[in-house]
Amino acid sequence: MTHPQPNAAAAEELVRRHAVQGATLMTILHAIQDEIGYVPETAIAPLARTLSLSRAEVHGVITYYHHFRSAPPAHVTVQLCRAEACRSMGTEALKDHIESHTHCTFDSGHAEDTELESVFCLGQCALSPAMMINGELHARVTPVKFDRLYAAAREKTEVTA
Ligand code: FES
Structure with missing residues (x-):
């Protein structure tokens, strides 16, 4: 799937805005992602040029850290805890x-609007x-409760069914 990317000039400006004195690749990547939700491919060349790194080095850091996204986030992101305590309370059925x-x-x-x-x-064992859901913590989630929370999150982000 291809995603809309800022054009070269916009990506250059994005990097310039965050490449303040003393900024490292990591701090710039975090700043870019905080601003637009992901690190676009078009930012790789200006990042490499600005920091005197190769494009491969910049790309390697972006892909190594799970935190960084190369594509815009979904409208609704659901993060389900699948660790031991939650498993014992039915998280797999959920x-x-x-x-x-x-x-x-x-x-x-x-796919389109939702990421699971x-x-x-999550420290809520x-x-x-x-x-x-979209960064908001929910506990003791049942299927019925999930359906309600998911519908509310979609509505909030104006996703139509
Ligand atoms: S195991 Fe799920 S919150 Fe700790």
């Missing part, structure tokens, strides 16, 4: 429900199963 309800698959990138991601412990 996972199956979520996949069937959203028509998406966990950990396979995002497995995470391992006593309130499992736990998940985050």
